[in-house]
Amino acid sequence: MSIAREITIDQADRRARLFILSAATLWSLAGVFIKSIALNPLAIVFYRSLFAALFFAPLVRVRSRKFSAPLFVSAVSYTAAVSAFVAANKLTSAANAIVLQYTAPIFVFIFARFLFREKISRPNLLALAACTLGVGIIYFGSAGERDIQGVGVALFSGLCFAIFMTNLRFLTDTDARWLTFANNAACCVLLLPWVAGALAIETADAAILLVMGIVQLGIPYFLFSKGLEKIPLQEASLIVLVEPVLNPIWVAAAYGEVPAAATLAGGALILASLGARYVRQPPETKS
Secondary structure: HHHHHHHHHHHHHHHHHHHHHHHHHHHOOOOHHHOOOOOOHEEEEEHHHHHHHHHHHHHHHHHHHHOOOHHHHHHHHHHHHHHHHHHHHHHHHHHHHHHHOOOOHHHHHHHHHHOOOOOOOOHHHHHHHHEEEEOOOOHHHHOOOHHEEEEHHHHHHHHHHHHHHHHHHHHHOOOHHHHHHHHHHHHHHHHHHHHOOOOOOHHHHHHHHHHHHHHHHHHHHHHHHHHOOOOOOHHHHHHOHHHHHHHHHHHHHHHHHOOHHHHHHHHHHHHHHHHHHHHOOOOOOOO
16 A cells, blocks of 8 residues: 555544544534523424424435435434433433433443454453443432433433444444434424424524534534445444533533532543553454
């Protein structure tokens, strides 16, 4: 391989990592927006996806519109993940919701083992054990509290997000603009029967949801899909760990919502174990 080609590939990899980092940073604004809107959680998801779909609709090329079983799985898992995450933000603290959603890498390792026969190494097993302990600390720290239901919903969000990420392996040849549009359009269709009677909206909320749909949801998922074209899923899982770090910070700054001690302890264990697992590994590039 020539030096010029090596430089070109390295630049493409750096750009892909920047895409994923940018996606995680924009996703981290979710808690601030969600807690500022007095709407049914599913109505928030509906409008957010509607605006994202409308933004990407004119950007999709006709020849890119391809339907497949993985696209169906993507739409369903995406709808479930974002719906559960928004609901969790309403039922528990933003810190609980975002940290527990990022149990997704645990499920990704398990899915990769059974779906792609990827061997789970000893460091991975140690990380899985530490993350599971962290989840247990948060969950049992909320036991008997009013937000225990939100903790369960947040865990479900993590599972669905893992399904969504793992399924992207089957969609690497799908145009990211079409994928983003299809996921959000399908989300609106799937949720419409559940929110048909709860779509009354104030002008101020509509403006917030417009920004959320385009800037906080649509563009980040597009960037994430583009980044995964070059960056392996496990490395991407590390990069997006910036989201659960930033999300509670934005919410604490905006609303003074200080995470509970169990959330701080369990979340620190989850992030530290996942971070330690990958930081020591050299960056990977898809072959």
